[in-house]
Amino acid sequence: MKYSTPVLGLLLGCSAPLLATTVDSTEQRIAILEQQLTELKQQVNAEPVSPDNIHIGGAVRFQYSYRDWDQNDRNRGGDFDFDLFRLDVNGSIGDVTVSAQYRWYQYMDVVHHAYIGYQLTDTWNIQLGITQVPFGQLDYASNSFFLSTGYPVGLEDDFDTGIAFIGQFEQHDLRLAFFKNDEKGGVNGAMPGNNPYARYSYDVVATGDGTPMAELNTLNGRYAYNFANTEVGVSLQHSGLEGETGSLGDHNAYAVHIRSQFDNIEVMLQYTDYQYNLDAGGDFVKVASFESLETIPAAAKLYSFNVSYSMPVAIGPVSHLKFYNDVNLMTDKAGDFQQDSIMNVLGVAVTAGGVYAQIDLATGKNQPFVGGFLNEDNDHYNSRFNINIGYYF
Numbered sequence: 001m002k003y004s005t006p007v008l009g010l011l012l013g014c015s016a017p018l019l020a021t022t023v024d025s026t027e028q029r030i031a032i033l034e035q036q037l038t039e040l041k042q043q044v045n046a047e048p049v050s051p052d053n054i055h056i057g058g059a060v061r062f063q064y065s066y067r068d069w070d071q072n073d074r075n076r077g078g079d080f081d082f083d084l085f086r087l088d089v090n091g092s093i094g095d096v097t098v099s100a101q102y103r104w105y106q107y108m109d110v111v112h113h114a115y116i117g118y119q120l121t122d123t124w125n126i127q128l129g130i131t132q133v134p135f136g137q138l139d140y141a142s143n144s145f146f147l148s149t150g151y152p153v154g155l156e157d158d159f160d161t162g163i164a165f166i167g168q169f170e171q172h173d174l175r176l177a178f179f180k181n182d183e184k185g186g187v188n189g190a191m192p193g194n195n196p197y198a199r200y201s202y203d204v205v206a207t208g209d210g211t212p213m214a215e216l217n218t219l220n221g222r223y224a225y226n227f228a229n230t231e232v233g234v235s236l237q238h239s240g241l242e243g244e245t246g247s248l249g250d251h252n253a254y255a256v257h258i259r260s261q262f263d264n265i266e267v268m269l270q271y272t273d274y275q276y277n278l279d280a281g282g283d284f285v286k287v288a289s290f291e292s293l294e295t296i297p298a299a300a301k302l303y304s305f306n307v308s309y310s311m312p313v314a315i316g317p318v319s320h321l322k323f324y325n326d327v328n329l330m331t332d333k334a335g336d337f338q339q340d341s342i343m344n345v346l347g348v349a350v351t352a353g354g355v356y357a358q359i360d361l362a363t364g365k366n367q368p369f370v371g372g373f374l375n376e377d378n379d380h381y382n383s384r385f386n387i388n389i390g391y392y393f
Helices: 004-012 016-045 071-076
Strands: 054-067 079-093 096-105 109-119 124-132 159-169 172-182 203-207 214-227 230-242 247-262 265-278 284-289 292-297 299-315 318-331 341-352 355-365 382-392
Touching: 054 071, 159 214, 172 230, 203 214, 292 299
Parallel strands: none
Antiparallel strands: 054 079, 054 382, 079 096, 096 109, 109 124, 124 159, 159 172, 172 214, 203 284, 214 230, 230 247, 247 265, 265 299, 284 292, 299 318, 318 341, 341 355, 355 382
């Protein structure tokens, strides 16, 4: 287009006969260039579909751990080793959002989540794929690296395969979801050679006697009301339990949760009740995660109380500190248990640029990650000092 003006000036300087013989072709050329300019403007104004809309990030984490119940660990003074490398993909392609995270540990590699999203209206968003189950406090019902007791029973930071509708309007937060099965594809979904216990989220995988079992057609509803820096909510969950030859029962859970902010102080409270109703009966079910199989009570009540204090600082590269104490209790377990599961975690989270660390002292009994199991009946307390430090990019 930038050459059309000098060409037109040259034509105007020619004789009238020559101008008469060329005016038609010039007008045609100008019309073609104008059409090309219109098309170019339309392309520039259109939403670009390019890799520029996708952000690639991730993290590299290391961990030091000292466990007082392990004699060899005490003799060595604890262990410091590689925790994980993770890759995050987030962004949009046109009107569709995408989000995925894959993790590599020393002993396994797993998908954390992977979904596509779409903004249906100003208030409703839809997510399809492996997405977070809307239950209890979001995104976490805890502050510490060990999460809460809800995590090993599959009721915190859980991701399954299905569809979720997220409605956020004024003071209301409503989330409805349907999950066909867990992220491994259910009782018969794991690919040949793929360890069904290698997963991030805890999921039920068998009855107490070892019969294969998985959640099927899970329905979730979560409603929260926000006012005066406080969120009060309730969560419900119902799912079928499918075996290799048909139904084995169902699973129900509900929770009431409160989160409130007072200046730099945050308080989280949650009560959770869950029950596996097995057709054949039984007081236990088996869950899997991190390439391990664990037994949990088929029914129990969970209580959590967390308090934290956040403060900006300027200590060398450190810009933010968050001190916290998380208290977890599991009671009324199915089976003949005399002892509850208890865990208390006192810790601090440290932010320094792209580096984020959690320093935790966890003490508990009959508690995963602290030398015990939820199906134990032990009155002895164990302690674990843990530092998880990572660079996030």
